[in-house]
Amino acid sequence: MQKDGRVLVIGAGPVGLCLSLALAQAGIRSTLVEQLGEHNFLEQIPRAGTNHPATLELFERIGLYKRLERRGIVAPVFHYWDRPDHALVAEFDHALLKDETPFPYVLQCERIKIVEEALAMAKEEPLITVRLLTEFTGFTQDAKGVTATVRGEDGSEERITGDYIVSCEGARSIVRKELDIEFEGFTYSDRTLNIEVGCDFRALGYAERNYISDPVEWSNLFHWSGPPDRWRVHFPVAEGVAEEAVMAPDSLEDYMRRFLPPGTQFHIYGSNLYTVHQRVAKKFRIGRALLCGDSAHVNSPIGAMGMNSGVHDAFNLADKLIGIFRGALSEDVLDRYERQRRHVAVQHTQAQTIRNKKTLAEKDPAVRRKNLDELRRTSEDPKLAHAFLLRSSLIQSLREAEAIQ
Numbered sequence: 001m002q003k004d005g006r007v008l009v010i011g012a013g014p015v016g017l018c019l020s021l022a023l024a025q026a027g028i029r030s031t032l033v034e035q036l037g038e039h040n041f042l043e044q045i046p047r048a049g050t051n052h053p054a055t056l057e058l059f060e061r062i063g064l065y066k067r068l069e070r071r072g073i074v075a076p077v078f079h080y081w082d083r084p085d086h087a088l089v090a091e092f093d094h095a096l097l098k099d100e101t102p103f104p105y106v107l108q109c110e111r112i113k114i115v116e117e118a119l120a121m122a123k124e125e126p127l128i129t130v131r132l133l134t135e136f137t138g139f140t141q142d143a144k145g146v147t148a149t150v151r152g153e154d155g156s157e158e159r160i161t162g163d164y165i166v167s168c169e170g171a172r173s174i175v176r177k178e179l180d181i182e183f184e185g186f187t188y189s190d191r192t193l194n195i196e197v198g199c200d201f202r203a204l205g206y207a208e209r210n211y212i213s214d215p216v217e218w219s220n221l222f223h224w225s226g227p228p229d230r231w232r233v234h235f236p237v238a239e240g241v242a243e244e245a246v247m248a249p250d251s252l253e254d255y256m257r258r259f260l261p262p263g264t265q266f267h268i269y270g271s272n273l274y275t276v277h278q279r280v281a282k283k284f285r286i287g288r289a290l291l292c293g294d295s296a297h298v299n300s301p302i303g304a305m306g307m308n309s310g311v312h313d314a315f316n317l318a319d320k321l322i323g324i325f326r327g328a329l330s331e332d333v334l335d336r337y338e339r340q341r342r343h344v345a346v347q348h349t350q351a352q353t354i355r356n357k358k359t360l361a362e363k364d365p366a367v368r369r370k371n372l373d374e375l376r377r378t379s380e381d382p383k384l385a386h387a388f389l390l391r392s393s394l395i396q397s398l399r400e401a402e403a404i405q
């Protein structure tokens with residue numbers, strides 16, 4: 001018989017929402033604590049947006065996929081470009097994965113749309129207590145359960161209890177800090193500039209998703225559905241360059257003019273500048289407290305793996321908690337969650353995103369040529385391309401994790 005318990009999920013980002021929904025659909029209660037409210041929930045800065053096939057399968061499992069498909073762009077193909085020559089180096093088509101997944105494509109659908117749709121679903125779910133405008137400030141645990149302290153809009157403090165607490169708070173996780181878990185890794189000295197721009201990039205030969213190598217100014221280029229229809233372009237910004245100088249309207253226009261062929265029309269909708277970290281928590285579990293998503297690992301967005309692997313954490317953990325509440329699994333299985341998902345964070349997410357950035361930013365002409373030749377050869381050989389796509393779409397990471405006991 002299923003034990004009547006409750007999980008405290010801190011943070012209604014994509015990871016916390018998926019966790020609460022997966023638990024609720026298996027009959028398990030959760031309290032979902034989120035500091036943002038109705039008035040500012042959709043005002044978060046642009047972040048993730050490429051959803052890989054394995055993630056789409058998980059969205060489908062909780063009924064989220066169909067809500068997202070109509071708001072996104074189905075993109076089977078992605079490109080690697082060489083910017084100095086404006087030359088297409090490699091084209092990869094997810095159609096090669098048609099026997100591996102019912103979703104042989106990525107869905108370009110921004111994080112903000114994902115959390116908007118998932119929050120709407122969570123609010124309709126009787127087993128999820130959604131607490132917006134509620135700031136989590138700390139917690140305690142003992143052999144019987146956990147107690148979280150939260151602060152309401154009026155500043156009043158309250159204690160809420162549960163069987164487990166899962167930090168889905170993002171990179172600044174208070175749970176991780178209270179548990180004194182080291183966040184091992186490094187921070188890149190350069191920052192990344194994101195410009196949201198309206199422009200007909202398809203007329204210039206680009207796919208919906210492009211990685212662009214350049215020894216001076218590498219770039220990523222992604223398409224998002226509107227309104228307004230727009231693209232997101234990333235550029236590196238060297239250490240020490242003042243933020244105000246980079247973000248000035250003339251500076252943003254210059255970035256775009258340098259990137260585009262002369263005379264190309266474009267319109268800038270917005271921009272933001274962010275610091276990129278490569279870090280993995282030393283532990284994902286201590287007792288009844290667990291880390292999930294960005295609270296457990298953060299990485300460069302080149303390769304679109306942060307949110308995807310976070311969502312994979314959420315479903316892995318949900319299945320284990322479901323097994324525990326149903327009496328089918330012992331609590332030790334939570335250590336397996338750590339073994340599996342920490343392996344993926346280190347060996348796949350970190351390793352691939354570090355490699356991706358090196359490839360795009362490589363300055364040595366001989367190494368650049370070798371890297372680009374290798375990408376070209378990989379894309380032209382169906383067997384190599386298939387293996388490459390299994391890794392880039394994180395399917396391989398899930399298979400490896402499954403084999404870890």
Ligand SMILES: Cc1cc2nc3c(=O)[nH]c(=O)nc-3n(C[C@H](O)[C@H](O)[C@H](O)COP(=O)(O)OP(=O)(O)OC[C@H]3O[C@@H](n4cnc5c(N)ncnc54)[C@H](O)[C@@H]3O)c2cc1C
Nearest residue numbers: 011013014015035048049050136170293294304306307308
């Ligand atoms: C520019 C950029 C582009 C990216 N592109 C991609 C991509 O294409 N694909 C990809 O997979 N990943 C991408 N990522 C990474 C991705 O955005 C994150 O990995 C993902 O959002 C993590 O989800 P999360 O739910 O773990 O945390 P978050 O999305 O950070 O959500 C955390 C939630 O917790 C809430 N919260 C925080 N603290 C508290 C508190 N004390 N009390 C209550 N609530 C709290 C926050 O308000 C927030 O709602 C990108 C990141 C950046 C910066």
